[in-house]
Amino acid sequence: MDIRLSQCFIAVDDHDQALAFYRDVLGLEVRNDVGFEGMRWVTVGSPAQPGVDIVLEPPAADPNTAPADRQAVSELLAKGMLRGVIFSTDDCDATFERVRDSGAAVLQEPVDQPYGVRDCAFRDPAGNMVRFAQRRTRPA
Secondary structure (H helix, E strand, C coil): CCCCCCEEEEECCCHHHHHHHHHHHCCCEEEEEEEECCEEEEEEECCCCCCCEEEEECCCCCCCCCHHHHHHHHHHHHCCCCCEEEEECCCHHHHHHHHHHCCCEEEEEEEECCCCEEEEEEECCCCCEEEEEEECCCCC
16 A cells, blocks of 8 residues: 655645745745635645645634634634644755744754754744754764
């Protein structure tokens, strides 16, 4: 059986701000931008991974979501309590500098982790945690 990741979802409350981050800062390409029933979904992805899409979706995208639940999800998003995503990079420090220089909120500066990566973390404009990990080469 061959199973592969095709899509993942990140809740965003402002697609234009999300695009400024994911497209303009991170360099992801926009693959789709559609509206439906007053909502908008934007699909982005790395040119290096044409088979993996990241869907930037409204929080509580189901139109049947109760207003109180929609409000609760929006509040959790604002607190950074919903989704997180980890990107791999070949240069954690350079990625950190680029993302920090964009004005993104820094959660963690680059650090060598005991589990074999050097990583850093930010919040995207909606409050989601976004991490960047570089595999460390282990001495022989």
